[in-house]
Amino acid sequence: MTEPVGAPGNAAGLTPSQTVGPFLHIGLPWDDGPDVVGEGAPGAVLIAGRVLDGSGDPVPDALIETWQADAAGRFDHPDDPRGAPTKDDAGFGFRGFGRCPTDAQGWYWIRTVKPGPLPTPDGRTEAPHVDVSVLARGLLDRVVTRIYFGDEERANAGDPVLSAVDPSRRDTLIAEPIEGGYIFDIRLQGDDETVFFEV
Amino acid sequence: MTELLLTSYERPRNLHPPLASPEYRSTLLRAPSQPLVLLPQYLTEVTGPLLGEGRVAPTDNDLTRAPGGEPQGQRIIVHGRVLDGDGRPIPHTLVEIWQANAAGRYNHARDTWPAPLDPNFTGVGRTMTDDRGRYRFQTIRPGSYPWGNHHNAWRPAHIHFSLFGRAFTQRLVTQMYFPDDPMFSRDPVFNSIPDATARARLVSRFDFEATQPEWALAFAFDIVLRGPAATPTEEPHDD
Numbered sequence: 001m002t003e004p005v006g007a008p009g010n011a012a013g014l015t016p017s018q019t020v021g022p023f024l025h026i027g028l029p030w031d032d033g034p035d036v037v038g039e040g041a042p043g044a045v046l047i048a049g050r051v052l053d054g055s056g057d058p059v060p061d062a063l064i065e066t067w068q069a070d071a072a073g074r075f076d077h078p079d080d081p082r083g084a085p086t087k088d089d090a091g092f093g094f095r096g097f098g099r100c101p102t103d104a105q106g107w108y109w110i111r112t113v114k115p116g117p118l119p120t121p122d123g124r125t126e127a128p129h130v131d132v133s134v135l136a137r138g139l140l141d142r143v144v145t146r147i148y149f150g151d152e153e154r155a156n157a158g159d160p161v162l163s164a165v166d167p168s169r170r171d172t173l174i175a176e177p178i179e180g181g182y183i184f185d186i187r188l189q190g191d192d193e194t195v196f197f198e199v
Numbered sequence: 200m201t202e203l204l205l206t207s208y209e210r211p212r213n214l215h216p217p218l219a220s221p222e223y224r225s226t227l228l229r230a231p232s233q234p235l236v237l238l239p240q241y242l243t244e245v246t247g248p249l250l251g252e253g254r255v256a257p258t259d260n261d262l263t264r265a266p267g268g269e270p271q272g273q274r275i276i277v278h279g280r281v282l283d284g285d286g287r288p289i290p291h292t293l294v295e296i297w298q299a300n301a302a303g304r305y306n307h308a309r310d311t312w313p314a315p316l317d318p319n320f321t322g323v324g325r326t327m328t329d330d331r332g333r334y335r336f337q338t339i340r341p342g343s344y345p346w347g348n349h350h351n352a353w354r355p356a357h358i359h360f361s362l363f364g365r366a367f368t369q370r371l372v373t374q375m376y377f378p379d380d381p382m383f384s385r386d387p388v389f390n391s392i393p394d395a396t397a398r399a400r401l402v403s404r405f406d407f408e409a410t411q412p413e414w415a416l417a418f419a420f421d422i423v424l425r426g427p428a429a430t431p432t433e434e435p436h437d438d
């Protein structure tokens with residue numbers, strides 16, 4: 001008999017993850033992937049860094065994906081109960097999402113704006129941050145981390161997520177300010193291993 | 200001031216492969232060794248990129264189209280639905296796929312094993328689910344291929360799938376397999392999924408009803424992303 005697609009047996013239960021593999025470049029990168037905002041957008045900064053493995057060697061076949069609020073701390077998304085932001089980005093097309101494959105030296109980059117702080121349901125305030133997924137051969141599931149900003153010391157001190165991280169490891173989540181942007185390296189394993197989250 | 204009520208997503212246990220799965224050797228230097236830190240699901244996590252409109256051409260779901268002619272191999276339809284854990288369809292969400300050709304060779308500079316490339320097959324497709332969460336690709340059945348994980352290692356034939364859902368929490372990259380692949384029992388990637396029933400969800404179903412006479416066989420593959428753990432209850436209040 002005809003079994004409709006999605007009938008129980010196939011659809012029941014969640015789908016498990018598998019590695020993105022070494023050939024993700026066929027399917028996932030976009031030419032404009034790193035452009036969370038367009039070039040020339042007011043307040044645009046670059047965030048760049050390297051992905052390193054447990055030997056400290058660059059990971060040349062990873063993909064970084066980022067997701068964040070806009071500079072005012074808003075999301076253009078129906079599940080943000082505060083409503084959509086006003087469209088005042090002057091045509092620079094804030095997308096909130098970035099994706100960039102690493103190069104032969106393990107470098108990735110995105111062009112974005114620093115997001116605004118965010119309220120939490122329990123009345124606290126999250127410091128400006130960017131959520132990050134790392135996908136690579138050898139990672140059977142994405143790993144998730146967060147980028148905080150080194151020039152937001154006061155906001156970072158009050159952030160509920162950072163505050164819950166072992167103080168000796170918090171630095172791994174903080175991007176270093178440089179001229180025109182920030183450096184944020186991701187160490188998958190070993191000394192100074194980046195803090196990864198269960199989301 | 201409005202109370203900030205956010206969707207909360209279930210946190211599945213014993214579903215995904217452990218990051219440290221030493222039989223898959225590439226995990227040895229890449230899997231984090233420290234335990235993961237629990238991240239509360241706040242605004243950044245319960246929202247996510249709603250991508251695709253304007254990025255996907257109507258023909259991007261047909262991997263058999265090429266300027267020079269049709270690719271070699273068994274033409275197949277791969278279709279299914281994208282759902283959340285409550286069985287609700289996820290409409291208008293981006294689905295990205297990539298795969299090896301019929302001979303098991305990827306169109307990628309780092310894939311150098313001696314199987315033929317096919318000038319008419321790039322192996323990349325993308326589409327949006329429709330308003331009922333359905334997607335459909337036409338492609339070529341990919342071949343199995345050897346890899347360097349251990350002596351005489353061969354991956355079961357598969358198609359890579361990338362899904363976004365509607366929230367950062369729901370992001371998923373996985374692989375779709377074909378029924379009765381003889382390499383399942385020897386593949387450390389497939390077997391990294393601890394639970395056999397969860398593993399079986401990655402095996403597509405041969406779908407005779409959806410085959411196209413004189414044209415293509417069909418396989419059905421549904422993808423189920425994490426759903427809301429519980430619906431936040433809105434307290435009635437007087438305005």
